[in-house]
Amino acid sequence: MEAQWITALQQRIGKERVQTGTADRHSYSYDGSFGEFLPEAVVQVRSTAEVVAVMETANAFLVPVTPRGQGTCLSGGPLPVKGGIVLDMSQWPSSVDITPGDLTARVSPGTLTAAIHAAAEEHGLMYPPDPSSAHVSTIGGNLAENSGGPRGLKYGVTKDYVIGLEVVTPEGKIMQAGGSTIKNVTGFDLTKLIVGSEGVLGVITAATLKLIPKPPAVQTIMASFASMETAGEAISTTLTSGILPAKMEFIDQACALAVEAYQPSGLPTDAAAIVMIELDGNEESIQVEARQVSQIMKELGALEVIEPKTPEAAAAIWKARKMVSPAIAKIKPTKVSEDATVPRSQIPAMTARLADIREKYSVSLVVFGHAGDGNLHPNILCDKRDQEEMKRVELAVGEIFEAAIELGGTLSGEHGIGTMKSSFMEQELGAVGVDMMRRIKDAWDPNGIMNPGKIFAEPGQRLVLTDE
Numbered sequence: 001m002e003a004q005w006i007t008a009l010q011q012r013i014g015k016e017r018v019q020t021g022t023a024d025r026h027s028y029s030y031d032g033s034f035g036e037f038l039p040e041a042v043v044q045v046r047s048t049a050e051v052v053a054v055m056e057t058a059n060a061f062l063v064p065v066t067p068r069g070q071g072t073c074l075s076g077g078p079l080p081v082k083g084g085i086v087l088d089m090s091q092w093p094s095s096v097d098i099t100p101g102d103l104t105a106r107v108s109p110g111t112l113t114a115a116i117h118a119a120a121e122e123h124g125l126m127y128p129p130d131p132s133s134a135h136v137s138t139i140g141g142n143l144a145e146n147s148g149g150p151r152g153l154k155y156g157v158t159k160d161y162v163i164g165l166e167v168v169t170p171e172g173k174i175m176q177a178g179g180s181t182i183k184n185v186t187g188f189d190l191t192k193l194i195v196g197s198e199g200v201l202g203v204i205t206a207a208t209l210k211l212i213p214k215p216p217a218v219q220t221i222m223a224s225f226a227s228m229e230t231a232g233e234a235i236s237t238t239l240t241s242g243i244l245p246a247k248m249e250f251i252d253q254a255c256a257l258a259v260e261a262y263q264p265s266g267l268p269t270d271a272a273a274i275v276m277i278e279l280d281g282n283e284e285s286i287q288v289e290a291r292q293v294s295q296i297m298k299e300l301g302a303l304e305v306i307e308p309k310t311p312e313a314a315a316a317i318w319k320a321r322k323m324v325s326p327a328i329a330k331i332k333p334t335k336v337s338e339d340a341t342v343p344r345s346q347i348p349a350m351t352a353r354l355a356d357i358r359e360k361y362s363v364s365l366v367v368f369g370h371a372g373d374g375n376l377h378p379n380i381l382c383d384k385r386d387q388e389e390m391k392r393v394e395l396a397v398g399e400i401f402e403a404a405i406e407l408g409g410t411l412s413g414e415h416g417i418g419t420m421k422s423s424f425m426e427q428e429l430g431a432v433g434v435d436m437m438r439r440i441k442d443a444w445d446p447n448g449i450m451n452p453g454k455i456f457a458e459p460g461q462r463l464v465l466t467d468e
């Protein structure tokens, strides 16, 4: 017999969108990390009223609710670690309603980020946040994780482009935060509190986003270096030269080799590091800037500097950069993807620490990332069936977090805390910082049903990547 709360949900939402079959539940038990937790039911909502109905029912029966966009999270955020309901937002009809006169877009939560990019471009506008997962992740997930991408260097991340939100609170009430204006200082900034709250404070059901004029021209530059140190120097010299590129990415040699083995893209494979830059702005100014950047790269000993002459050649470089993740995933069955971020001046020190960690724990560790904002992606390629290897990976990951914090950085520049990093929160924020966050959570969600088991570690919880 179905639990009473499932019957209540079926009555309010309809039987066909409240799924309890084994196959359905398994389809919602994973995300882009590698944890697996089975929900008891999956509810596919398509309107704010339906989210209210789910939250009211969940509160009445004290059942956990875990929102889920497209499940691409890399930190375990949409995993139903305490069972209960997975609230699937991906079936919500996609909508992007642009008001060109205000330079804003009103979007529904299940809309893919790439659809917002495309809709803005039709009006000569740009929605700058560009996570690499833009074609497969929802704006609801981007808002909950405060996602960012290569353009974060010049334009900032998701939180910098949200001016209004509709949110269903954990108790099932509809709340409007912010509004439609660029400036708004009425009361506490609950919009910014919700952005990045990883689905533990409520369900985002609509958002008003700020757009900007699309820069008329772009120029790509790719430079390769014999050592990580010289690449690091070239990066910081560029950033302090008065030029602010839109993107400044780097990949190490292991990543370049993986891309060339996976899908040959013309990347140099003999260099220790490759730096990829995109300048944007007016045609004349970016040509001047491109000459200056190329000069800096050459003076600092670049092995090769390429300025592609056609949009197709530039697109091939950025496609190769996007290819890094799928290419390295072919090396071994499990990919532990981190996003430790350090002050930009500490990139060479961090890459040196990563090299030590690779050696010390004998793990297959490759690095790529958003060099311009200090956001590195150390990835450890391993096999989660090999318990001995995973023990070493666990220790290596812990040491990566420690290194980032010691160098004045943070546990997460993009992927969020979820289940994966909660036991390290106190090291970065201190006990008082974590306690204040927990109090906010308790005030918003008195019954503790909104995405429980995330961000805040249980007493004694530690990073566990093995099946113990």
Ligand SMILES: Cc1cc2nc3c(=O)[nH]c(=O)nc-3n(C[C@H](O)[C@H](O)[C@H](O)COP(=O)(O)OP(=O)(O)OC[C@H]3O[C@@H](n4cnc5c(N)ncnc54)[C@H](O)[C@@H]3O)c2cc1C
Pocket (backbone or CB within 6 Å): 031, 032, 066, 067, 068, 069, 070, 071, 072, 073, 074, 076, 077, 078, 089, 109, 130, 131, 132, 133, 136, 137, 138, 139, 140, 141, 142, 143, 144, 145, 146, 147, 148, 149, 150, 198, 199, 200, 202, 203, 204, 205, 325, 414, 415, 451
């Ligand atoms: C190949 C790949 C590349 C990636 N590249 C990047 C990158 O460049 N930058 C980056 O920042 N991240 C990146 N990610 C991580 C991931 O794509 C982002 O975190 C993304 O925002 C998640 O969106 P989603 O729709 O998949 O959400 P999900 O993974 O389903 O959920 C993410 C979190 O948001 C919550 N949530 C989802 N929808 C809502 C809602 N409507 N209301 C409240 N909470 C909600 C969930 O509970 C969960 O905690 C990448 C992932 C992959 C697999």
